[in-house]
Amino acid sequence: MKLNDLWEDLFKPPISGRKSKPRDTGITMLLDKGLTAPELHNLLELCAPYIDLIKLSFGTTALYPLPILNEKIALTKKFGLHLYAGGTFFELAASQAKIEPYFERLLTLGFEWVEISDGTIEIPLPQRITTIKLANQLGLKIITEVGKKDPDLSMENSAMIKLILADLNAGAKWVIIEARESGQGIGIYDEKGNICPEKLDGLEANLPLNKLMWEAPQKSQQAALINRFGPNVNLGNISPSETMALEALRFGLRSDTWQKNQAT
Amino acid sequence: MKLNDLWEDLFKPPISGRKSKPRDTGITMLLDKGLTAPELHNLLELCAPYIDLIKLSFGTTALYPLPILNEKIALTKKFGLHLYAGGTFFELAASQAKIEPYFERLLTLGFEWVEISDGTIEIPLPQRITTIKLANQLGLKIITEVGKKDPDLSMENSAMIKLILADLNAGAKWVIIEARESGQGIGIYDEKGNICPEKLDGLEANLPLNKLMWEAPQKSQQAALINRFGPNVNLGNISPSETMALEALRFGLRSDTWQKNQAT
Amino acid sequence: MKLNDLWEDLFKPPISGRKSKPRDTGITMLLDKGLTAPELHNLLELCAPYIDLIKLSFGTTALYPLPILNEKIALTKKFGLHLYAGGTFFELAASQAKIEPYFERLLTLGFEWVEISDGTIEIPLPQRITTIKLANQLGLKIITEVGKKDPDLSMENSAMIKLILADLNAGAKWVIIEARESGQGIGIYDEKGNICPEKLDGLEANLPLNKLMWEAPQKSQQAALINRFGPNVNLGNISPSETMALEALRFGLRSDTWQKNQAT
Numbered sequence: 020m021k022l023n024d025l026w027e028d029l030f031k032p033p034i035s036g037r038k039s040k041p042r043d044t045g046i047t048m049l050l051d052k053g054l055t056a057p058e059l060h061n062l063l064e065l066c067a068p069y070i071d072l073i074k075l076s077f078g079t080t081a082l083y084p085l086p087i088l089n090e091k092i093a094l095t096k097k098f099g100l101h102l103y104a105g106g107t108f109f110e111l112a113a114s115q116a117k118i119e120p121y122f123e124r125l126l127t128l129g130f131e132w133v134e135i136s137d138g139t140i141e142i143p144l145p146q147r148i149t150t151i152k153l154a155n156q157l158g159l160k161i162i163t164e165v166g167k168k169d170p171d172l173s174m175e176n177s178a179m180i181k182l183i184l185a186d187l188n189a190g191a192k193w194v195i196i197e198a199r200e201s202g203q204g205i206g207i208y209d210e211k212g213n214i215c216p217e218k219l220d221g222l223e224a225n226l227p228l229n230k231l232m233w234e235a236p237q238k239s240q241q242a243a244l245i246n247r248f249g250p251n252v253n254l255g256n257i258s259p260s261e262t263m264a265l266e267a268l269r270f271g272l273r274s275d276t277w278q279k280n281q282a283t
Numbered sequence: 284m285k286l287n288d289l290w291e292d293l294f295k296p297p298i299s300g301r302k303s304k305p306r307d308t309g310i311t312m313l314l315d316k317g318l319t320a321p322e323l324h325n326l327l328e329l330c331a332p333y334i335d336l337i338k339l340s341f342g343t344t345a346l347y348p349l350p351i352l353n354e355k356i357a358l359t360k361k362f363g364l365h366l367y368a369g370g371t372f373f374e375l376a377a378s379q380a381k382i383e384p385y386f387e388r389l390l391t392l393g394f395e396w397v398e399i400s401d402g403t404i405e406i407p408l409p410q411r412i413t414t415i416k417l418a419n420q421l422g423l424k425i426i427t428e429v430g431k432k433d434p435d436l437s438m439e440n441s442a443m444i445k446l447i448l449a450d451l452n453a454g455a456k457w458v459i460i461e462a463r464e465s466g467q468g469i470g471i472y473d474e475k476g477n478i479c480p481e482k483l484d485g486l487e488a489n490l491p492l493n494k495l496m497w498e499a500p501q502k503s504q505q506a507a508l509i510n511r512f513g514p515n516v517n518l519g520n521i522s523p524s525e526t527m528a529l530e531a532l533r534f535g536l537r538s539d540t541w542q543k544n545q546a547t
Numbered sequence: 548m549k550l551n552d553l554w555e556d557l558f559k560p561p562i563s564g565r566k567s568k569p570r571d572t573g574i575t576m577l578l579d580k581g582l583t584a585p586e587l588h589n590l591l592e593l594c595a596p597y598i599d600l601i602k603l604s605f606g607t608t609a610l611y612p613l614p615i616l617n618e619k620i621a622l623t624k625k626f627g628l629h630l631y632a633g634g635t636f637f638e639l640a641a642s643q644a645k646i647e648p649y650f651e652r653l654l655t656l657g658f659e660w661v662e663i664s665d666g667t668i669e670i671p672l673p674q675r676i677t678t679i680k681l682a683n684q685l686g687l688k689i690i691t692e693v694g695k696k697d698p699d700l701s702m703e704n705s706a707m708i709k710l711i712l713a714d715l716n717a718g719a720k721w722v723i724i725e726a727r728e729s730g731q732g733i734g735i736y737d738e739k740g741n742i743c744p745e746k747l748d749g750l751e752a753n754l755p756l757n758k759l760m761w762e763a764p765q766k767s768q769q770a771a772l773i774n775r776f777g778p779n780v781n782l783g784n785i786s787p788s789e790t791m792a793l794e795a796l797r798f799g800l801r802s803d804t805w806q807k808n809q810a811t
Binding site: 022023024025026027029030031032033057058061062064065066069238260261262263264266267270272273274277278281 | 580581583584585586604605606607608609610611612613615616635636639640642643645648649652656666667668696697728
Binding site for chain 2: 550551552553554557558561585586590593594597788790798800801802805809
């Protein structure tokens with residue numbers, strides 16, 4: 020991807036190789052806690068090339084007036100990206116034995132993606148795999164999420180790796196590593212939101228990085244993951260108001276990633 | 284209150300019993316630090332059923348261009364809720380012996396509610412009671428606030444209970460428990476923003492809960508109060524951008540309140 | 548500056564003497580991490596008199612679609628204030644030996660101000676002075692920034708004072724004291740974002756205060772600086788959504804600055 024024309028011919032961004040859409044890696048997924056339709060429209064006019072997916076957080080999908088929900092779905096399609104419902108909403112359907120009608124309702128509304136997770140409820144692995152395959156058959160594209168929302172239930176790396184490989188094998192396009200909205204004391208982050216290197220090392224050694232999406236709500240986390248994995252790392256749970264700031268990090272247009280890439 | 288039609292017939296929210304407007308409990312009060320009129324309009328189109336009151340923070344009421352202030356007042360009326368000026372603004376009037384003209388000016392502008400507090404200045408109890416009665420006589424509806432903005436001046440529970448009962452007896456509709464914008468080291472919260480159980484126990488044992496409004500700016504505080512008092516607890520100082528997220532907590536559509544209500 | 552007409556004749560703000568635009572001190576500079584054009588328009592309609600400068604953060608200037616960038620520049624001119632590109636963007640040009648073409652491109656676009664800094668790269672003092680003079684000759688107005696973005700490279704006060712005086716002497720209008728977006732562990736702030744008094748004392752004793760602009764992203768920092776230097780202290784890196792709240796602090800319309808000014 021290039022800087023805008025005015026600057027592109029004047030100087031190069033400190034980090035090169037940032038991919039344009041359509042792209043398989045370098046995905047930015049926003050966490051939408053309740054953008055109004057005009058806000059979403061204005062945001063997409065400003066920076067749709069920097070956004071791939073927008074997640075309607077937790078179960079907020081059920082709280083929208085339907086005309087506004089339809090408008091948001093239409094807007095994201097018009098601008099070449101995808102809106103989808105958060106994993107908690109899927110888990111609600113699963114907990115009430117309504118998985119298939121849930122998928123069908125998403126399709127009726129025009130959603131093309133679904134998130135499958137078990138952050139709050141328990142879903143045995145065989146059922147999880149069946150569910151991924153069912154969504155696939157119905158024509159949905161699938162993102163799964165790995166990790167519990169309760170910090171006391173943190174997974175061992177080996178269990179996480181096994182689960183991620185099973186998800187990918189069953190047809191998931193990307194697997195999200197849970198970090199919640201805060202990014203603290205969960206997944207690859209410690210209580211202060213810093214990355215635990217040994218957790219990351221273990222995942223990196225055993226998994227295809229281009230299939231992982233890191234929830235990274237904090238700027239320091241975004242910068243650390245870009246510094247480690249490059250500008251095309253997949254990042255999720257980005258605040259919509261941080262979209263431009265994250266893209267600046269990917270291009271090295273901000274001190275936090277420029278400094279580390281100055282030597283190269 | 285129901286989920287939107289599309290989901291209502293598919294599954295039930297984990298927490299039932301969330302009240303619709305008009306309601307006497309389950310109040311959500313937003314803290315408005317400077318929403319533009321179009322932002323307010325779009326927010327209300329999206330989620331007016333989830334909002335009861337909007338407070339213009341501190342003394343910002345005096346900083347608005349009058350046409351925009353009038354527009355915001357009209358918008359909230361059109362969408363069935365109420366805008367009102369923060370308590371600090373009342374205290375400014377009180378400190379300059381302008382209480383009655385202040386009330387009259389609010390009425391002229393079309394405000395229907397007033398907040399009466401002494402978070403920054405001292406108001407002796409007899410004057411406080413007279414003031415509440417005066418506002419009542421003039422036709423204003425009254426919210427009072429209890430608690431000092433300076434953490435060094437924290438009140439004993441017994442003093443707080445006495446004051447709240449006096450306010451309610453004089454005609455206050457709800458009494459707000461001060462927590463400021465941060466929710467840390469003040470009122471029922473410790474330095475980290477966690478609820479102090481003994482403080483809460485004392486208040487709960489001696490006061491009518493449906494008349495209390497808890498300032499709860501942080502998500503963990505909102506979740507803890509919903510988990511303790513149910514979906515129709517009165518919550519204040521909510522960030523406008525968190526309106527949908529809070530409603531998801533009230534319905535159990537988010538892990539933080541769903542988990543605790545799974546057993547029931 | 549006065550309160551709006553409705554309140555002006557009713558009571559006085561606790562802090563008097565807040566200056567109206569055009570003003571040389573009492574500057575408020577916002578940090579714009581990606582406001583959409585309609586958001587900017589609505590914000591300026593609401594509170595342009597409270598804003599002097601808006602900085603496009605880091606290198607985001609290169610990420611805008613040009614029509615939107617042009618619209619934002621035109622909007623700020625229409626409302627009597629100035630948009631300018633962050634210092635990191637200048638440093639990018641400097642690092643690729645493109646300083647003069649960079650200045651010329653800014654002028655072509657309609658920018659009237661430029662920020663000159665060395666927060667990420669090293670620029671020797673003689674080159675810094677030459678650069679300030681060049682910008683001046685080309686017709687740009689200049690803000691410089693002093694301080695490193697890396698907390699490990701914090702400057703001694705004596706070095707900072709020398710650099711600030713050199714910048715002012717070379718033609719800088721204001722000099723910004725770096726605090727980044729977080730305001731923690733950098734410049735005059737410790738790890739928790741509290742002001743280090745001895746740092747402030749040293750700067751105050753040796754520099755013209757009306758020429759300094761303090762980056763103060765946190766409310767406690769804004770309040771502390773207003774309480775120390777009065778309502779017309781120059782403050783920068785303010786979040787756009789905090790514009791009205793900051794102005795309330797400047798007028799003493801919020802507890803944090805009213806309390807300290809009650810005795811006077």
